[in-house]
Amino acid sequence: MDYVAFQRARRAEIEERIAAACAASGRTPDEILLVAVSKTVGIEEVAAAREAGYAAFAENRPQELKRKLAGAADHPVLADARWDMIGHLQTNKVKDVVGRVALIHSVDTVHLAQAIDAQAAKLGIRMPVLMEVNIAGEESKSGFDPASAREGLDAIASLGHLDLAGLMGMAPAHDPEAARRAFSGLRALRDALAAASGLPLRELSCGMSDDFTLAIEEGSTIIRLGRTVFDPAYVLQ
Numbered sequence: 001m002d003y004v005a006f007q008r009a010r011r012a013e014i015e016e017r018i019a020a021a022c023a024a025s026g027r028t029p030d031e032i033l034l035v036a037v038s039k040t041v042g043i044e045e046v047a048a049a050r051e052a053g054y055a056a057f058a059e060n061r062p063q064e065l066k067r068k069l070a071g072a073a074d075h076p077v078l079a080d081a082r083w084d085m086i087g088h089l090q091t092n093k094v095k096d097v098v099g100r101v102a103l104i105h106s107v108d109t110v111h112l113a114q115a116i117d118a119q120a121a122k123l124g125i126r127m128p129v130l131m132e133v134n135i136a137g138e139e140s141k142s143g144f145d146p147a148s149a150r151e152g153l154d155a156i157a158s159l160g161h162l163d164l165a166g167l168m169g170m171a172p173a174h175d176p177e178a179a180r181r182a183f184s185g186l187r188a189l190r191d192a193l194a195a196a197s198g199l200p201l202r203e204l205s206c207g208m209s210d211d212f213t214l215a216i217e218e219g220s221t222i223i224r225l226g227r228t229v230f231d232p233a234y235v236l237q
């Protein structure tokens with residue numbers, strides 16, 4: 001099977017699972033944006049995925065994002081592709097990202113939010129962002145502590161060139177029950193922050209290859225799939 005054929009077949013399987021998770025939770029697939037995380041593949045695989053119907057891609061490192069954007073410029077099929085930044089971002093790299101992506105999911109400190117805001121001001125744009133929350137309190141993960149999320153939210157919301165659209169989080173790996181708790185906790189935190197701040201905070205970016213159906217059942221609006229989309233050896237759950 002060639003790679004585009006693999007992409008089409010796999011996409012159909014993923015869509016089936018999205019539809020089933022939506023049906024199980026009274027939702028509809030048009031409420032969910034799938035971003036294909038292309039960090040482990042080259043631009044040819046991204047182009048194949050675009051041909052198979054994916055329209056949104058994401059990278060977790062500024063350097064690789066830069067490479068992909070340059071590669072995409074040479075691929076007519078990728079001219080209308082959306083790109084997001086989903087990984088930890090250092091303030092000295094914001095200029096490589098702001099204005100070049102549709103959404104930055106990974107705003108994990110007020111300091112970073114301020115740097116993004118300053119760059120957006122320089123470019124005369126508003127930059128859509130999400131606030132990353134370390135929902136399960138894992139040491140290895142970045143993000144706001146849920147206990148200080150309110151303070152962080154107020155500081156970020158006061159910046160004039162950011163559009164704060166919601167929250168992003170990651171669940172503990174290899175533990176479906178802990179993952180479900182993390183997703184429902186993220187949604188509860190979003191609801192509480194939205195009520196307290198008056199901001200809609202519509203987006204919940206959560207759910208990866210191993211846990212996206214759980215995330216959808218718990219309210220995710222953006223799932224970030226890497227291995228499921230790009231790796232023929234990955235076995236869907």
Ligand SMILES: *Cc1c(COP(=O)(O)O)cnc(C)c1O
Pocket residue numbers: 037039060086087208209210224225226227228
């Ligand atoms: C790599 C990555 C993903 C995708 O992970 P898979 O398990 O391959 O689907 C999602 N989100 C972030 C932040 C990532 O770095």
